[in-house]
Amino acid sequence: MSSNAFDTSQVKDKRDAVNGRFGKIKSMAAGRRAKLNESHRLHQFFRDLDDEESWIKEKKLLVSSEDYGRDLTGVQNLRKKHKRLEAELGAHEPAIQSVLETGKKLSDDNTIGQEEIHQRLAQFVEHWRELKDLAAARGQRLEESLEYQQFVANVEEEEAWINEKLNLVGSEDYGDTLAAVQGLLKKHEAFETDFTVHRDRVNDVCSNGDELIKKALEETWRNLQKIIKERELELQKEQRRQEENDKLRQEFAQHANAFHQWLQETRSCMVEESGTLESQLEATKRKHQEIRAMRSQLKKIEDLGAAMEEALILDNKYTEHSTVGLAQQWDQLDQLGMRMQHNLEQQIQARNTTGVTEEALKEFSMMFKHFDKEKSGRLNHQEFKSCLRSLGYDLPMVEEGEPDPEFESILDIVDPNRDGNVSLQEYMAFMISRETENVKSSEEIESAFRALSAENKPYVTKEELYQNLTKEQADYCISHMKPYLDSKGREIPSAFDFVEFTRSLFVN
Known part of the structure; x- marks a missing residue:
């Protein structure tokens, strides 16, 4: 570079660039190495943790056994095994602490898997605590079983001695010679000495029995108090649940009853609307917009109904309305609004294009509403026939079940599929067509x-x-x-x- 044969600044830049990139690669490699080591320690920890969890699970099966021995020998053998298990648990404590310390250190140092480490450690500590509690409980029950089986063995031993001595003291042999009598007296004296010893032993057995009974009664009493307390807590919990359920019932009923009242009032208002056809159309459009806006209120009722189902509430004394019923009524009202809009537009068009007067259209509509008692926007066939007669149609009177060809021909026009109902739209179309049927061209x-x-x-x-x-x-x-x-x-x-x-x- 000192010879000036090269562009020194360019060479220097390239050298610095290579050194910089090399340094960057070196730094990235060191960082990756550190991350890999960190990941290795983490997965090694998880494997050690899994091994300890398996060991705890295995020991849990042993301490969860309901076998407390059927006799004294059986209890003594089980107690020896349990003592060895307790010693094993004590010896394993350092390994448990080592895993916990490793996990804590990893959690403090690592940026990878911190949340999982915390969760696994908390679960591991809980399982270890459960194992020690189960071991302590089993040890206590084995001690109680040993005490009971020892008592049973002592009772059996004393009963055997008593049965043996009953044969002696119940004998009818009082000796038939002096030597025989003296021998029997010696045996009886020995029995009385033995009896004194066994009297103390029998008293001890009875005392132990009383103590066992007392302990059993105390344990039963403690268990009873525990059960009473638990039941009291459960009853309080159930009371709170029922109170919350009742609040939910009342809230649902409040919204459902108000919504149903609004449905009824809106239906009546729409059906009984008066004034010019244009004013009726505008009023109907406004009502229909209100109906669509009330869909949000229905959604709230549906959400409350879903909450009641989730809480398993199947009854509600505060209302007779259901989510399904209200949704159906809202849908029917929405369809009625659309039909009435279309019908009013049809009437306005008929008035403007066919010459049918507005008064005639109002008369048709008024007569329909008169016979539509349920304000459903539909007439059944009998109501429709009565409506036509009121408008001056000369329909013959026929007996029920008899053919009525003239009325059937009208139904062929207004109810061709025979669904049993004539809508306001179908009715008005029929009446308008009859008013203009003489106009040919x-x-x-x-x-x-x-x-x-x-x-x-x-x-x-x-x-x-x-x-x-x-x-x-x-x-x-x-x-x-x-x-x-x-x-x-x-x-x-x-x-x-x-x-x-x-x-x-x-x-x-």
Whole structure:
């Protein structure tokens, strides 16, 4: 580089770059090595922990045994085994502490698996505590069993001695010679000495029995007190649960009853709406928007119902309404709102295009609502027949079950699938069609207006309309006909274009 044969700055930059990259690789390698060592220690710890857990599980099976010996020898053997197990547990304590210390150190030093280490350590400590508790409980029960079996053995021994001596003292042999009597007296004296010894032993056995009975009674009493306390806690817990359930019932009932009342009031309001067709349509649209908005309230009721099901609450004395029933009623009301909107739009179109008066449409609607007692927006066949008769239809009276061909022909139009109901929309369509059934074509209407016009003019005057039509019909025509313009585009006073009016009706 001192010869200046090379670009020294470029060479230096490349050298520094290589050294930098090498240093970076070295640092990354050292970091990876540290992470691998850390991971190795972690998994080694988990393996050691699994080994200790398996050992604890194995010992738990031993200390969970319900075998406490059937006789004195059996209890003594089990007690010896348990003493060896307790010694093994004591000897294993350092290994347990070593695992715990390793886990704590790893948790403090490692960044990998800290949460899992904490969970596993907590679980491990709990299992070790359970093992020691079970071992202590089994040791206590074996001591109690040993005491009992020792008592049973002592009782059996004394009973055997008593049975043996009963044969002696119950003998009828009192000796038939002096020597024989003296021999029997010596035996009896020996018995009395032995009896004194055994009297103390029998007293000890009885005392031990009383002590065992006392301990058993005390243990029974303690267990009874424990059971009473546990039952009291369970009853208090159940009382709190029932109180919470009752609050849930009341909350559900409050919302369900209010929602049902709103459903009934909204249905009545929609069905009994009055005024012009346009005002009824606007009111129905507003009500339908309100119905859609109330879906959120129904969702809240459904959530409360789901909470009741989760709490296994199957009854509710505060309400007769259910989530399913309210959802069905809301859906029916929503559909009723859509049908009523469509029906009012249909009536407005019929009034504007066919000439059926608004009064006639109101009469049809009013009569339908009169017979729709349940405000369902539907009439059954009998209600529909009564409605037609009230509107002046001359339907024959037939006996129940007898054929009624005239009414059946009407049902073929309004209820072709025979679902048993006639909706307001189907009813209004039928009534409008009957009102306009004599109108065959635009040419016929034009001819009728042309007949009203003097000198066969292409327009009709206001005076001609009022002279030949009812006031209601003339008012309708004047409000919907455009002024007549001559060939130069000038408006003729009080003249109306019936040709354009008639053709617009049939285009619509």
